[in-house]
Amino acid sequence: MSGWRTHTGKAVALPLASVDTDQLIPARFMSRPRDAGYGDYLLHDLRHDGDGKSKPDFPLNRPEAQGASILVARRNFGGGSSREAAVYALADAGFRVVVAPSFGDIFAGNAVNNGLLPARMSPEDGDALLAALGAGPQEATADLHARTVTLGGITAQFTLDDAQVEKLVNGWDDIDVTRQHAEAIAAHRAALAADRPWLWPRQD
Template structure:
């Protein structure tokens, strides 16, 4: 997965609270091979009518949402089950950043491991961005800022998560980055307690 420091592109608003992972991708689509792409399943049951046709009133179905890279939404985004496929659906649909006042904890961790930034802003700041959408927005991991026109907002991000996004790492890559220290620890333990190691 490629790392990144800057994403600039169209930001669109999904002004709905409590979008959970079951809504992000309904379970019946999760048997699809990842290689086939999950983007077409994103928010399927919210975005389509009972007959399966796209609802033109749904925010992400509007023409101005085409090609969006940044989603601005409301609190408790990604709550619910731990399905990583919810993040796959967002990434496969082209999103690199989701902005909200709060996120599901497991969703946030899954997002980072798949190169998707969950940027937390206050409810008031989020609402200001929602009112600006659709707009061009710049997300900068170096400065930890979001910029839309004259509006510049700062967000906080765990330093380890920031490093993982910038280097394109998941949890395995993060562990491997400490391979020399791990090997040194193992060698020292083997020397100090040889009887605890297999022959």
């Protein structure tokens, strides 16, 4: 997974609260192989009517929203079940940034591990970005080091801890972070083996 420091792309508004992981990727689509992609199923049941027809007035279905990579939503984005496929659906649909006042904790962790920024900001700043997008999608830039999202004349701060920034910048997941301490782990293992040899199986 490649890392990034800044991302500039089309921002689109999704002015809904409590969009949970079941809505982001309905369970019936999760049997699809990961390498086949989940992007087509992102928010499927919100984007389609009961007959499976696309709703033309849904924000992500509008022609001007095509190619968007920054999503601005309301509070409690990604709550619900722990399915990582919710993040896969967003990433496969081309999104690199989701802006919201709050996120489900597990969703936010999964997002960072997959290169997707969960940009948590104040409800007031989130509302300002949504208002700016009221006339339609427009270009925005997310900066990891500055922890800002800039859209039009608005620059809004988001919160993200240093460890999560490091993971996004370097394209790391939790396993990659552990590998950065390989020498210390090996040294500790060697010292433990010397001090407590009875912990290790006999080499007969």
